[in-house]
Amino acid sequence: MDATKLVVLREIGYQIPAHCGICQHADLSADGWGYCNRHSYVHQKHSEASSRLSIHRQGSCQQHVLDEGALAALGLHGFAEFVRSRLSETP
Numbered sequence: 878m879d880a881t882k883l884v885v886l887r888e889i890g891y892q893i894p895a896h897c898g899i900c901q902h903a904d905l906s907a908d909g910w911g912y913c914n915r916h917s918y919v920h921q922k923h924s925e926a927s928s929r930l931s932i933h934r935q936g937s938c939q940q941h942v943l944d945e946g947a948l949a950a951l952g953l954h955g956f957a958e959f960v961r962s963r964l965s966e967t968p
């Protein structure tokens with residue numbers, strides 16, 4: 878990446894928000910919809926005790942955990958440093 882471009886991106890606090898598409902807990906289909914393996918809920922219609930939470934690739938939550946493999950697959954190259962995973966940064 879151009880060195881001066883990188884400086885500006887850092888100066889302005891550029892960020893690519895963390896999202897389900899790059900979370901270790903996500904189980905997504907090619908259409909972007911899928912399930913979260915971290916969260917579940919009690920379904921009111923079905924007999925199962927709980928159901929995995931339906932999610933979309935572009936959503937996120939406080940329990941996001943960065944999936945480095947999924948991040949690499951996005952092809953962000955030098956922009957990868959601007960992805961922020963909130964939970965990963967929580968002490």
Ligand code: SF4
Binds near residue numbers: 900
């Ligand atoms: S960001 Fe949250 S909702 Fe999305 S897959 Fe990760 S843990 Fe589940």
